[in-house]
Amino acid sequence: DTGVSQDPRHKITKRGQNVTFRCDPISEHNRLYWYRQTLGQGPEFLTYFQNEAQLEKSRLLSDRFSAERPKGSFSTLEIQRTEQGDSAMYLCASRRGMGANYGYTFGSGTRLTVV
């Protein structure tokens, strides 16, 4: 169990640029989630996958955000035309099993700063 890996750890970008983050979940976990967290708040749901299928996407997410999980392994989260309000920690998580009693295993996150 190598844990959930996220890359990069930090990203500074200029407003208007596109950014892409990668997440490698624990290999036997078939559900993968993306959350966003800002200072002083709890994680906010963005989207999740079961294997390669994207099962739900937050209505708060604009069309500038897209996520993929090709082949049901790693996942990418892309933000197009970044805005200053996108600055946050982007957390990836996976679950060991199909039940809610299997808590999330979170990665260390990608901290995005839009300047």
Added chain:
Amino acid sequence: GQSLEQPSEVTAVEGAIVQINCTYQTSGFYGLSWYQQHDGGAPTFLSYNALDGLEETGRFSSFLSRSDSYGYLLLQELQMKDSASYFCAVEMTNAGKSTFGDGTTLTVKP
């Protein structure tokens, strides 16, 4: 809409017992989870309650009352390393998305 209420800060001394409450109003409810997050770290899973009652895991216990839309996390024999933020999270469906509270910052003093 969805809302979870937790106290923003709690302070206690080493060796003491502290209870962090969480009340929720959500459109769906499958269970209540608790997570710990140290400064600069990722949230880590502590406990999960689907049914009313108390679940005990070592020094930590978690309680749920579905009829009152209320739960709490109980931390016993507090240690300095327990200083962290604690989040309650409503599991909206079985292993689907979750809605997190804004967290309670626990400070343990010597």
